[in-house]
């Protein structure tokens with residue numbers, strides 16, 4: 112009996128969420144400290160293919176739940192690999208990425224499932240489909256979670272690299288001239304990306320002019336951040352985070368708990384903080400000089416953050 116294991120990292124959006132749905136650029140980076148892991152083992156003949164995610168109490172079978180997101184990821188991978196019959200497989204999903212927290216948990220689970228299915232059906236790594244194929248499949252599954260995903264989540268977790276992302280265009284890698292540090296803090300409030308994205312859409316439909324202007328502002332912030340990152344001007348990132356957060360407030364996607372913890376981070380020494388992902392809950396990110404990361408992490412935890420992770424962007 113062989114076992115195959117595959118992983119995919121979490122992610123944070125540094126700049127550009129929401130506006131990215133409307134064609135503006137965004138920047139996202141993988142967060143390797145948290146990840147989804149899938150273990151695939153052969154099951155007894157005739158058992159069929161089942162997927163268990165014990166952390167969330169999910170247990171689905173490919174034939175009984177074809178439209179479940181976990182099953183869809185595996186089904187699409189099998190189709191791509193040219194396997195006609197349902198294999199006898201047991202897949203187990205584990206993840207320490209906060210669920211519904213804006214850290215790409217759903218996309219990472221799908222990516223790990225697809226990679227495990229490919230690796231198990233074709234052990235020769237050279238013959239396995241490329242990252243672009245994995246990305247296309249994970250994007251299909253993302254559509255089940257929310258109707259109109261920009262594609263940024265699947266792209267950053269599948270490529271596991273910092274990306275400059277514009278909807279409909281191939282993702283662009285970029286260099287990080289000087290590494291910098293983030294504290295990622297969890298409000299502990301679950302937030303539905305689908306609900307927040309559709310609220311923004313309704314608001315945009317009722318006042319396109321104002322919303323397009325806010326999206327332009329966010330896109331310009333992302334462009335300025337990219338220039339700062341590739342030239343090593345880390346000092347510019349804090350003010351740009353604050354500017355992006357001001358624009359996100361105008362989109363009405365922040366929340367009192369996010370605002371409270373953003374203020375705590377900035378008072379404890381962060382140069383600038385913002386929500387990350389869909390907002391209304393989930394995670395915030397704070398850019399912090401290395402000497403102050405622990406102080407900011409401690410302040411956030413003392414103020415009631417459900418979790419706070421320190422991560423370095425760039426190496």
Ligand code: PMV
Nearest residue numbers: 128129213260261304388389
């Ligand atoms: O899945 P989340 O919470 O990281 O949010 C995704 C980012 C949005 O821009 C809000 C939506 C999208 O599809 O890009």
